[in-house]
Amino acid sequence: MKRKTTPAPGEGDALESRLAYAGLRPTAQRQHVYRVLLRKRDHPTAEEVFLRAKQEIPDISMATVYNCLDALVRCGLVKQVHHDRGATRYCSNMAEHHHFYCDACGGAFDITTDPEAGHPEMTLPPGFQMRRYEIAFNGLCPQCAARKHR
């Protein structure tokens, strides 16, 4: 219910200007949700973001978390990550990269794009206009792979 006032200037500048540019206000909830995503970059679901955000803002609601995440996505600070039909995960790493999904632990890992590897656009039949592409890797993450070897 009660809302915090404007935070100290200098804190979360990128966020503030990005939001402003998109015509959005840097509310306490948005700032905190963004901080949650920056603090632990493990591709949390909306539910997980909600639980983490609640620790500091106990009254925050799920709807607000969805709203905030949507705002962050819209102003280009956060990316949605989808795998199969699982819950949407949120990723604050905006560099070009792909994802590896561990079949054992379900974790998602950033795979930074190898600049040497050519983009696969030439493999497309004529007529297709590619805007972007994404590679989803599946298998075992290092930890789970090591565990299986024993």
Add this chain to the structure above:
Amino acid sequence: MKRKTTPAPGEGDALESRLAYAGLRPTAQRQHVYRVLLRKRDHPTAEEVFLRAKQEIPDISMATVYNCLDALVRCGLVKQVHHDRGATRYCSNMAEHHHFYCDACGGAFDITTDPEAGHPEMTLPPGFQMRRYEIAFNGLCPQCAARKHR
């Protein structure tokens, strides 16, 4: 739920033997659902398969369609295709391939893998054990691209 991956009793085998190999019966519903998928390979959703299947088996239920699709997936005749968090689509093209999703019309198109292009496994950091990978292309399909150019 544990899903048994069937190691192919023989490439390009009939529905019946594939099902039998997985310990499943070739029921009328399963055969018809499979026929529906072969007849129009446009990556239909379960709902679309249901509507098409109903034309020949009016009493078939949605639950049965899901069951049949699951059976076909389990015995390696059909693949699930996911894009963002949209409904699961079903693909009877079992050759290795990727998918192109048109941002304009929402269609899904098979992109056959270029055998020349090296697999991207070397781009993975050490420790990761890749089992498979999938490339999702986004952009405009030839038809929608042509329409935009006018």
Add this chain to the structure above:
DNA sequence: CCTGGATCTGGAATTGTTCTAAGTCTTGAC
């Protein structure tokens, strides 16, 4: 021709997400 297990069915339940309506806060005009 019985019987047990596989299968089919409609409907309820579940999950993740979006919508809605009402209340709260912030901004800008005066």
Add this chain to the structure above:
DNA sequence: GTCAAGACTTAGAACAATTCCAGATCCAGG
């Protein structure tokens, strides 16, 4: 400052895709 307009947050309802469930039905083997 004061006030209205609009942005934002909230709880809960609604929603879509899917899975679960329990009863009915089918069918192969004895």
